[in-house]
Amino acid sequence: MQFTDLGLAEPILKALAAKNYATPTPIQQKAIPVLLQGKDLCGIAQTGTGKTAAFALPSLDHFARNPRQTPLNGCRMLVLSPTRELAAQIAQSFRDYGRFLKLSVEVVFGGVPINRQIKALSRGVDIVVATPGRLLDLLDQRAFTIKDTEIFVLDEADQMMDMGFIHPLRRIAKLLPKERQNLFFSATMPKEIEALAAQFLHDPVKVSVAPQSTTAERVRQQATFVNQAEKQALLTLTVRNEPIDRALIFTRTKHGADRVVRFLEGAGIQAVAIHGNKSQAQRTTALQAFRHGHVKLLVATDIAARGIDVSGVSHVINFEMPNVPEQYVHRIGRTARAGAEGVAISFVADDERPYLKAIERTTKVKLDVVPLPDNFMEAVRNLPKPAPPRKGKPQTPTQQAKRAEGQRRYQDQQKQPQRGAPDRAHRVEGDAPAKKPFRRRRNDVGAHKGAVQRTGGR
Numbered sequence: 456m457q458f459t460d461l462g463l464a465e466p467i468l469k470a471l472a473a474k475n476y477a478t479p480t481p482i483q484q485k486a487i488p489v490l491l492q493g494k495d496l497c498g499i500a501q502t503g504t505g506k507t508a509a510f511a512l513p514s515l516d517h518f519a520r521n522p523r524q525t526p527l528n529g530c531r532m533l534v535l536s537p538t539r540e541l542a543a544q545i546a547q548s549f550r551d552y553g554r555f556l557k558l559s560v561e562v563v564f565g566g567v568p569i570n571r572q573i574k575a576l577s578r579g580v581d582i583v584v585a586t587p588g589r590l591l592d593l594l595d596q597r598a599f600t601i602k603d604t605e606i607f608v609l610d611e612a613d614q615m616m617d618m619g620f621i622h623p624l625r626r627i628a629k630l631l632p633k634e635r636q637n638l639f640f641s642a643t644m645p646k647e648i649e650a651l652a653a654q655f656l657h658d659p660v661k662v663s664v665a666p667q668s669t670t671a672e673r674v675r676q677q678a679t680f681v682n683q684a685e686k687q688a689l690l691t692l693t694v695r696n697e698p699i700d701r702a703l704i705f706t707r708t709k710h711g712a713d714r715v716v717r718f719l720e721g722a723g724i725q726a727v728a729i730h731g732n733k734s735q736a737q738r739t740t741a742l743q744a745f746r747h748g749h750v751k752l753l754v755a756t757d758i759a760a761r762g763i764d765v766s767g768v769s770h771v772i773n774f775e776m777p778n779v780p781e782q783y784v785h786r787i788g789r790t791a792r793a794g795a796e797g798v799a800i801s802f803v804a805d806d807e808r809p810y811l812k813a814i815e816r817t818t819k820v821k822l823d824v825v826p827l828p829d830n831f832m833e834a835v836r837n838l839p840k841p842a843p844p845r846k847g848k849p850q851t852p853t854q855q856a857k858r859a860e861g862q863r864r865y866q867d868q869q870k871q872p873q874r875g876a877p878d879r880a881h882r883v884e885g886d887a888p889a890k891k892p893f894r895r896r897r898n899d900v901g902a903h904k905g906a907v908q909r910t911g912g913r
């Protein structure tokens with residue numbers, strides 16, 4: 456089947472051809488005909504298989520065939536996403552696929568001034584992609600209305616109906632018109648959440664390409680058992696030894712992400728962090744630097760687990776295991792997208808073994824256990840100190856790269872045998888006195904055991 460067989464409007468086919476997309480993916484083949492009929496739909500397909508186009512293309516087709524004045528202060532289509540970065544990415548997809556249609560697309564999220572958004576929305580727009588918090592701010596201020604929405608989309612639908620979002624979502628749903636088309640998409644849809652979806656959907660068609668929570672095909676999934684205190688050494692070795700093009704490294708906490716970056720920098724390895732404690736400008740810069748390949752390693756909380764589409768991510772490393780199995784599916788889905796291959800490496804401490812079991816049960820995949828490398832204990836002993844937390848203005852990726860380069864050169868110099876000081880060179884090479892492995896604080900990983908928290912840090 457080709458896109459031309461789906462009966463999509465000419466300007467959309469032209470945009471797809473410009474992107475060199477000829478064949479619809481399985482979820483697109485199944486979902487697009489149903490959506491073109493105006494039905495509600497719940498679509499489940501693995502990460503990286505084109506769910507965005509599956510909801511964007513038929514919606515754009517609807518607007519192409521039913522041109523209408525945009526409602527004042529309102530929109531014709533509302534897409535909700537759990538994170539700002541994903542909202543921006545979805546909006547970009549609409550702009551790309553709709554480039555030959557005269558449609559307006561706005562993205563609305565927190566962390567940036569609201570006034571610009573109010574102004575942009577005041578004339579009315581065709582498509583709004585939003586995170587729930589800022590959308591509610593705008594609705595509460597009566598700066599925007601969603602009463603004219605014709606199509607309502609929940610991307611990452613199970614997360615949007617989970618405890619972190621369900622209350623805002625209920626409030627938003629009350630303000631939508633009764634007559635509307637609802638589109639829910641995700642790679643995961645736990646049973647209890649699927650039941651909840653019935654409250655928002657009207658006689659939906661369920662389209663499922665694979666059983667829910669099926670991991671992306673073509674990801675090689677590995678696990679290494681390691682003490683929490685030694686994970687940093689393992690990460691340093693992994694980053695040095697694996698053929699990494701681009702890697703996303705996931706931690707459970709925001710501080711954990713910063714700590715990992717500092718350790719990597721201490722070892723002369725450049726990395727940037729993205730998490731909810733960073734300013735929006737820092738978040739955008741970090742993701743852009745990663746997207747454009749200026750930095751190879753992005754250390755993230757689950758803020759980057761869902762939906763983010765960066766081509767060329769060869770590795771996902773779970774520095775800490777997620778305590779919700781579905782989150783593992785999304786995290787490792789940042790690699791092996793759109794037919795590519797990838798590797799997912801999980802560092803599993805003793806108290807994370809139950810998480811691993813739950814993941815294997817949910818995904819029905821057994822991870823390959825990879826032993827610690829031969830020289831591991833030596834590497835632990837030589838673990839460089841983390842760089843001190845930075846004060847003052849944040850550095851740009853270029854400044855960070857220069858700093859990392861300087862550190863690497865300094866360390867290389869230290870490793871050169873120095874005339875008159877063989878002793879020193881020898882010591883730096885590997886015989887440094889064993890450092891006491893730092894103990895994990897009680898509040899670190901495992902502290903939230905039992906408190907099943909489905910939503911990541913936003």
Ligand SMILES: Nc1ncnc2c1ncn2[C@@H]1O[C@H](COP(=O)(O)OP(=O)(O)OP(=O)(O)O)[C@@H](O)[C@H]1O
Binds near residue numbers: 476477642764788
């Ligand atoms: N028919 C197609 N042919 C080729 N590439 C495609 C096609 N459809 C989508 N893609 C590309 O595949 C990549 C993944 O798509 P998308 O981000 O929509 O995946 P997803 O299913 O939403 O994944 P996730 O569950 O992680 O959100 C994107 O780069 C997209 O441009």
Ligand SMILES: [Mg+2]
Binds near residue numbers: 506610762
């Ligand atoms: Mg997606």
